[in-house]
Amino acid sequence: MSQALARRPARESEFGYTRRLRGWFGNQWGKPRFLVLVTWGYIVWSIVPVLIAIQFSFNNSRSLSIWHGFTLKWYTSTDPNIDSVFHSAELRGALEQSMKLAGLDVLIATPIGVLLALGLARWRGRGSGASNLLMLFPLVTPEIVAGVSLLLLFSQLLTFVPFGTVAQLLGHVTFSISYVVVIVRGRLFSIGRSYEEAAADLGAAPATRLTRVLLPLLLPAIVASAAIVFAISIDDFVISQWLSNGANSTTVPMEIYDATRATPQPSTDGIATVIMVITLLSVVAGVLVYRFFTRGESGRGSAVDDVAGFGI
Amino acid sequence: MYPRWLWPLSALPGVVWLLLLFLLPLYVVVGVAFGSVDPVLLQPIPAWNPLDWNTGWITHVLDQLLPGNVFWDVAVRTCEYVGLSLAGCILIGYPVAYFVARHASRTKNLLLILLVLPFWISYLMRMLAWINLLSPGGYGLRFLSATGISKVLFHLGVISDSSNYLGGQSFTVILGLIYGYIPYFILPLLGASPCRAFWHVTVPLSKTGLLGGAVLITLPMFGDYYTPNIVSGAPTTSMIGNQIDLYFHGGPQPTIGAAITILLSAFLMVLMLYYMRTIHRASREIPA
Numbered sequence: 001m002s003q004a005l006a007r008r009p010a011r012e013s014e015f016g017y018t019r020r021l022r023g024w025f026g027n028q029w030g031k032p033r034f035l036v037l038v039t040w041g042y043i044v045w046s047i048v049p050v051l052i053a054i055q056f057s058f059n060n061s062r063s064l065s066i067w068h069g070f071t072l073k074w075y076t077s078t079d080p081n082i083d084s085v086f087h088s089a090e091l092r093g094a095l096e097q098s099m100k101l102a103g104l105d106v107l108i109a110t111p112i113g114v115l116l117a118l119g120l121a122r123w124r125g126r127g128s129g130a131s132n133l134l135m136l137f138p139l140v141t142p143e144i145v146a147g148v149s150l151l152l153l154f155s156q157l158l159t160f161v162p163f164g165t166v167a168q169l170l171g172h173v174t175f176s177i178s179y180v181v182v183i184v185r186g187r188l189f190s191i192g193r194s195y196e197e198a199a200a201d202l203g204a205a206p207a208t209r210l211t212r213v214l215l216p217l218l219l220p221a222i223v224a225s226a227a228i229v230f231a232i233s234i235d236d237f238v239i240s241q242w243l244s245n246g247a248n249s250t251t252v253p254m255e256i257y258d259a260t261r262a263t264p265q266p267s268t269d270g271i272a273t274v275i276m277v278i279t280l281l282s283v284v285a286g287v288l289v290y291r292f293f294t295r296g297e298s299g300r301g302s303a304v305d306d307v308a309g310f311g312i
Numbered sequence: 313m314y315p316r317w318l319w320p321l322s323a324l325p326g327v328v329w330l331l332l333l334f335l336l337p338l339y340v341v342v343g344v345a346f347g348s349v350d351p352v353l354l355q356p357i358p359a360w361n362p363l364d365w366n367t368g369w370i371t372h373v374l375d376q377l378l379p380g381n382v383f384w385d386v387a388v389r390t391c392e393y394v395g396l397s398l399a400g401c402i403l404i405g406y407p408v409a410y411f412v413a414r415h416a417s418r419t420k421n422l423l424l425i426l427l428v429l430p431f432w433i434s435y436l437m438r439m440l441a442w443i444n445l446l447s448p449g450g451y452g453l454r455f456l457s458a459t460g461i462s463k464v465l466f467h468l469g470v471i472s473d474s475s476n477y478l479g480g481q482s483f484t485v486i487l488g489l490i491y492g493y494i495p496y497f498i499l500p501l502l503g504a505s506p507c508r509a510f511w512h513v514t515v516p517l518s519k520t521g522l523l524g525g526a527v528l529i530t531l532p533m534f535g536d537y538y539t540p541n542i543v544s545g546a547p548t549t550s551m552i553g554n555q556i557d558l559y560f561h562g563g564p565q566p567t568i569g570a571a572i573t574i575l576l577s578a579f580l581m582v583l584m585l586y587y588m589r590t591i592h593r594a595s596r597e598i599p600a
Contacts, residue, residue, distance in 0.1 A: 035411035042408050043426045046495070049441035050433055052451055056444055064443070065450035112326045119323025127320075131327045136592055138334050140584040141577075142535030144553050148573045149337035151560065152344050156358050157336070174333040177326055182591065196313065206314050235434050237538060242560075256436040260443050260542045269444065272437035279432050 050276075057269035064264060074266040075274075085270040090247075094255040098275065100165070101240070101251065102233035105172040110226045112173070113180025114218070120181065121188045138178045146175060147242030154243065164245035171239040176232060180225040187221035220293040227286025231279050345369055345570040356567045369571040383555065383572075390551040393482070394533045397489035398526055401497040404490070406522070409501035427502070430495040439488060439542045446477040446484065446543075453477065480546030488543040489536065493529040500525045524590060527583050534580055552576060 057075070061068035077084040085091050120132050138146070150171045154161045161167055191214075199213045237253035244250065250258075252275045259268040343358035346365035350357055359365050376383040412423050430438065445452025456462040457474065466474040470483050477484045501522070537553030550558075552572065559569030577584075 032411060032415050035407050035415060038404065038407045039411045039423065042404055042494075043423070046430050046491070047426065049445055049452070049491075050430075050438060053437065053441040053444050063449070065445075065447050065453075112329060115322045116326025119319045119321075119326070122314075123319035123323055125320065128323075131323055132592065133588070134327065134330050134335065136588040137584075138330070139591060140531060140587045142531050142580065144535035144537060144556055145338075145341075145573055145577050148556060148560065148569065149341045150333070152340045152356075152358075152566070152570065153333070153337035156344060156356065157340050170333055174329065177329065181326070193313075200313055206318075209313075231432060237436055253434055253436040256434070256440050257538060257542065260436075260440055261545060264440060264443055268440060272434060272440055276433050276437060279434070283432050 053269045054273050054276075057266050057273050059266045062265060064266065064269065074270045083265060083267045085267055085274055088267065090250070091255065091267060091271050093248075094250045094252045095271065095274065097165070097249055098234055098252040099278075101168055101172055102230045104169050105176055105233040106226050106230050108169070109173045109176035109229050110180055110222060113177045113225065113229075114184050114222055116177060117181040117184035117188060121185050135178050135181050138175050139182070143238035146171070147238045150174070150239065151242045162245065163243055164249040167243040167245075168240050168249060168251075171243050172233045172236060175236075175239060176229045179228055179232065183225040183228065184218060184221045187218055191217050220290045223289045223293065224286055227282050227289075230282050234275060234279055234282075341570050341573055344567055345574045347567065349565075349567050354565070356570070369567050370574065373568060373571045373575060377575075383552075386550060386552055386555055389482075389549070390534065390553075393486055393489060393551060394530060396486050397493065397533060398530060400486065400490040401494045401529060402522065402526070405494050405498045405501060405525070409498050413502055424502075427495065427498055431499075435492055436538070436542075438492060439539065442484075442488060442491065442543060443478065448475075478543060478545075480544055480548045482544075482549055484543045485540045485549045488539045489533055492536075492539055493533060496532075497525040497529050500528060524587075527587050531580060531583055531587065534576065 055067070056064050058070050058072065059068055060071040060073070073079070073082055073084060075085045076087070078087050082088075083091060085095070116135065120128065120135060123131075150167070154163060154167050161170065195213050195217060196209045199209045204212070235253065236251075237257060240249075240251045241254050241257070244254065252271055256264075256268060256272055259265070340358065343360050344356045346362075346367065346369070347359040348357045348366055349355070373383065375381065377387055378384060408427075412420060412427065442452070444450055447453070453462075453475070456465075456477075462471070462474040465471045465483065471477065471481050473481075535553050536551060537557040540549045540551055540554055541557075556569050556572050556576070559565050559572065
């Protein structure tokens with residue numbers, strides 16, 4: 001009896017402790033603290049590793065794990081013993097190859113995609129349904145299937161296409177067109193036809209309606225899709241790798257991949273950082289230009305909506 | 313309002329491009345998979361005419377997929393990795409999406425930007441970041457051993473060596489897959505920006521919620537070969553994508569690689585069709 005009494009307070013306090021904890025997490029009227037914790041935990045987990053990788057691109061040693069102080073040598077050194085991002089032939093070549101592919105991809109895929117979007121949105125005839133299906137397919141095809149198929153195409157059938165930049169570019173454009181189409185077609189549906197009909201009623205010729213009415217209205221979507229194509233191309237690893245011809249056509253993602261399989265250096269973190277900055281700048285530029293062109297439109301979201309909308 | 317021929321003409325370059333560089337290549341894969349192999353040069357000889365098709369390679373691969381044969385383990389492992397990664401993405405991603413959509417009001421804008429950020433950081437860089445963290449002496453490794461997590465994982469049998477995460481650990485591969493693909497899972501759940509939904513392809517899937525996000529990341533995960541190669545590199549963690557990669561880049565048998573590719577595509581076809589239908593529907597009903 002006395003033993004049972006003695007044990008009681010201890011059990012009470014234990015119970016109180018769990019109850020307080022339950023109350024802190026489970027109070028349905030309070031702040032959903034559990035969700036706050038998971039959300040911020042996730043965000044820290046998703047971003048901090050990348051920040052640490054950026055930090056070690058400035059490490060004054062070859063180590064990627066132990067900090068030895070700040071240096072810029074992995075970016076700018078001209079010492080032949082140091083593979084710096086801007087002076088090693090290999091890393092510089094990879095940067096140039098990535099930029100070249102992304103730039104050309106934007107120049108080719110954007111016009112083709114815009115024309116295809118117009119065609120698919122307004123052409124109602126035999127073949128339009130099948131063409132629509134054909135346009136959607138690349139969006140859902142796993143990249144390895146894309147890589148295998150283009151590799152076999154250029155090695156078995158169209159053997160006159162050289163592996164390297166040409167094959168890589170053809171691959172990048174093929175898998176960029178559909179993104180342009182989806183973005184531009186969405187804008188086309190939301191614009192509707194009334195502006196063009198009004199212009200027609202006022203006597204504008206078809207060519208005038210296209211260039212003076214439709215094109216300016218489509219411009220924001222064209223800019224957005226160009227920025228997205230640029231970012232997709234810069235980030236692409238699989239297609240670039242399957243269609244490369246060895247060292248001459250190595251892109252930055254391929255360089256990172258090869259380095260992780262051998263011994264990554266601070267300059268590997270460095271080149272990844274450079275490409276990340278370029279991607280982020282292109283996205284910000286895309287958002288700013290988009291906002292400039294859609295200024296004054298009703299139903300226009302906040303800047304944040306635009307940024308979020310840039311997520312693929 | 314416009315001449316009838318204008319819109320078909322406008323679609324023409326894109327359609328021709330996709331026929332030549334998307335559809336034709338898929339047919340080449342079929343031709344190679346159903347073709348034969350030069351006995352001397354070991355080069356594939358594609359069979360372009362369906363009447364000449366040789367089903368030997370496909371049945372060979374199917375045979376190897378039976379329990380106890382070469383591809384069985386890889387196929388089972390691939391399904392396990394994809395399944396566990398998907399479960400991880402749902403477990404982490406759903407509460408996050410739910411919180412941001414329902415509760416965050418003052419911080420919502422900041423949260424959205426932070427959730428979108430990983431999209432614009434190269435997948436390869438995000439994997440490289442984990443190499444930094446988990447290599448000997450790395451912050452991540454030190455954190456895991458200082459907190460005792462390494463010990464717990466070791467005793468639970470999740471990892472086979474508490475100081476080596478980067479060589480043949482399934483745990484690290486699954487961690488890499490979750491880390492790599494979860495941003496693609498969360499954003500469609502958010503239905504992100506009510507705004508410019510048409511700006512991107514994934515938001516249409518938001519209407520389908522969990523299923524949409526799951527389909528979106530399952531497709532690329534089944535074809536992934538670089539994640540296991542980067543964070544493990546051991547044959548004991550190879551996935552079906554690694555087999556395809558090996559047959560093309562490591563070995564002399566692209567025909568078998570093509571046959572596996574055909575079977576993988578067939579296996580994923582239902583998901584691909586579902587995803588296509590969703591994008592198609594959503595892109596037509598977006599309001600102004």
